Amino acid sequence: MIILIFQVINHGISQTVMDRAVEVASDFFKLPSETKQEFASDDIRRPVRYGTSSKDGTRPSRAFLKHYAHPLSEWMKYWPEKPPTYREDMGKISAEVRRVALQLMEAILEGLGLGKDYQHEEFERGLQLLQVNCYPKEPESESAIGLAPHSDHGFLTILLASCPGLEVLDRSSDTWRVVQQPRHALHVHVRDYMEVLSNGRVKTVVHRAVLNPGEARISMASIHSFAMHEKVSVAKKLVDEQDPEKYKESSFSDFLDYLMSNADKKRMSFLESLRI
Numbered sequence: 621m622i623i624l625i626f627q628v629i630n631h632g633i634s635q636t637v638m639d640r641a642v643e644v645a646s647d648f649f650k651l652p653s654e655t656k657q658e659f660a661s662d663d664i665r666r667p668v669r670y671g672t673s674s675k676d677g678t679r680p681s682r683a684f685l686k687h688y689a690h691p692l693s694e695w696m697k698y699w700p701e702k703p704p705t706y707r708e709d710m711g712k713i714s715a716e717v718r719r720v721a722l723q724l725m726e727a728i729l730e731g732l733g734l735g736k737d738y739q740h741e742e743f744e745r746g747l748q749l750l751q752v753n754c755y756p757k758e759p760e761s762e763s764a765i766g767l768a769p770h771s772d773h774g775f776l777t778i779l780l781a782s783c784p785g786l787e788v789l790d791r792s793s794d795t796w797r798v799v800q801q802p803r804h805a806l807h808v809h810v811r812d813y814m815e816v817l818s819n820g821r822v823k824t825v826v827h828r829a830v831l832n833p834g835e836a837r838i839s840m841a842s843i844h845s846f847a848m849h850e851k852v853s854v855a856k857k858l859v860d861e862q863d864p865e866k867y868k869e870s871s872f873s874d875f876l877d878y879l880m881s882n883a884d885k886k887r888m889s890f891l892e893s894l895r896i
């Protein structure tokens with residue numbers, strides 16, 4: 621079993637581009653509620669969506685803004701126009717992070733013995749979704765979860781954060797490990813579709829976010845997957861008699877449909893629903 625959680629430092633993205641993205645995200649969440657609510661929607665297929673999640677229904681523990689980011693020419697026109705540099709600053713970081721993601725995918729595919737050009741065009745055409753999170757400072761004398769344990773959908777997550785708060789589950793000891801994030805580092809972990817494509821050799825990473833006691837926290841998760849209707853399936857080279865195909869094929873769109881139809885029940889994660 622391969623666990624893929626790591627950090628990248630020599631990624632070639634300038635610190636200024638990273639800092640501006642965090643700053644403009646932080647400024648967005650400081651806007652008046654009415655401005656942000658313009659983007660609120662329960663429809664998960666909307667190109668831009670703002671929301672808050674709340675554990676007890678009264679105090680929100682996380683606010684988020686999610687939007688597609690690739691191709692930029694298609695999606696940027698839906699992004700917030702306030703703060704005034706939102707589009708420019710987020711556009712820059714999105715393109716840079718995508719470049720890094722595609723390079724990392726090549727290295728991972730090579731490591732799996734599939735060759736770096738495996739499904740190259742599907743990755744090139746693939747979608748990118750930006751999930752920008754804002755967590756409040758942890759209340760005194762009360763440790764609190766900002767985002768409940770989950771695995772992500774898609775192949776790869778690249779996370780940029782203003783301070784620590786991310787924790788990953790260590791499957792061998794069943795304990796949470798705090799992720800230290802040096803200022804210039806990008807945190808990377810693999811998502812459900814990496815488990816599918818690799819026929820279970822690589823496992824999806826279960827993680828959560830806790831509130832930081834020192835300060836409010838901004839994080840930006842960039843999600844990389846195939847295009848909306850492109851099916852992801854197990855790599856045939858990783859299937860043989862001892863290792864039969866373990867997952868059904870599916871697309872990002874199938875995942876969204878699953879979320880919609882399963883919204884209240886949450887009995888099974890999408891990945892579990894794909895297991896043969």
Ligand code: OGA
Nearest residue numbers: 751753785786829839841
């Ligand atoms: C996510 C996520 C972690 C964080 O957005 O899916 O896991 O540290 N975020 O904000």
Ligand code: NI
Nearest residue numbers: 770771772827
């Ligand atoms: Ni996540």
